[in-house]
Amino acid sequence: MQSVAYKMQGNILHFLFLAMSLQHALLTSLIEKSSSGYELARRFDKSIAYFWHATHQQIYRELARMEQQEWVTSSIVAGGRAGKRLFEVQPAGREELRRWASEAGEPGELRDEMMLKLRADAAIGPLGLSDEITRRLQLHEIKLRNYREIEASDFSEAKPSRETQIRYLILKAGIAFEEGRITWSQDALATLSRMQ
Amino acid sequence: MQSVAYKMQGNILHFLFLAMSLQHALLTSLIEKSSSGYELARRFDKSIAYFWHATHQQIYRELARMEQQEWVTSSIVAGGRAGKRLFEVQPAGREELRRWASEAGEPGELRDEMMLKLRADAAIGPLGLSDEITRRLQLHEIKLRNYREIEASDFSEAKPSRETQIRYLILKAGIAFEEGRITWSQDALATLSRMQ
DNA sequence: CCACCCATGTAACTAGTTACATGATTTC
């Protein structure tokens, strides 16, 4: 959250803030595998989507910024489709990733609309939220099943590598989160039906 | 997430999207108690801050927008400090709150930087994240203790009202979240130290 | 030849953050 650099743009002095994380997520993803913006967007949806979503527009914008800062370079792929560019992380990008990782940060917020809707229900009377809670409960159950499948297929080795163990930790955070939401949703449904 | 209205502004036709939630959080807060923007910001930090933070600048901006839409009105307080305005919710505001509550929505994302840092650690080698995880573990423990105190003081009645039961549900979501993070952090610390 | 996926991008917005600014009232 501290400003660490500034530059001129037009006539306006302005500060760059370096608590941004989408860039760091992309750097990590590109270190794992150099890719085009499109591939990155697809992979992001699959691997980071446990806890984050980003649109392709955002990703292209951040890639352009990172290229300006020389954290990544891009080159047009010969054999690929017209215009396809391969992004690769440069030493400055790796450096930045290390710097960012050692920074302190805030734990993320929960930011769940349902909590607001419950407050509204308490304030202006029954709003019939049970259906929506049931819908969400099902979504959480589907997510949890997916995670459990990944767990069974990717993390059952006897002697997992360091990398595998870390990726498992991340998955377990997702599993715990979904389980928590499921338990809570069931509690909420029981409470609401008891009161109706 | 659907567009439901449009209007002219300058020469540009543009759409209004009504999935916004800060306005609905403020409407609920104002129904509970009509307040000035300043009081609202303080109260927001206390009651909604389990899962959401908003700055006073954001709150004043949304209050101005809601006044334009006639969801709230404001009047200068006679006895108060110079310029103090009391905001009150109008029927259109209550109507809007009901409409929004019956809408379907997406469950919130987790969006935790630490997961990204762990991925980076897996990709470019040990980054020494244990200290930061320990720091966060302590933050979660403090939050949990606070929630447990609120639980003991506000939610021990034998026959809680509907409103109290709903507010307790919201608190329990916060408690479950913090407990989940604590358990996960301990697991992560154990895994990292085993590998080091 | 048509639909679908790959691939890149612009325009224009809404939401959230940070810095700066001002002044009144209460408390010590």
Added chain:
DNA sequence: GAAATCATGTAACTAGTTACATGGGTGG
């Protein structure tokens, strides 16, 4: 009379969203 708190706001940014636009390649 100085510091803390109450109270409102502007300016200027960064982050994220939605709509629109374009075109090539692949599979049926």
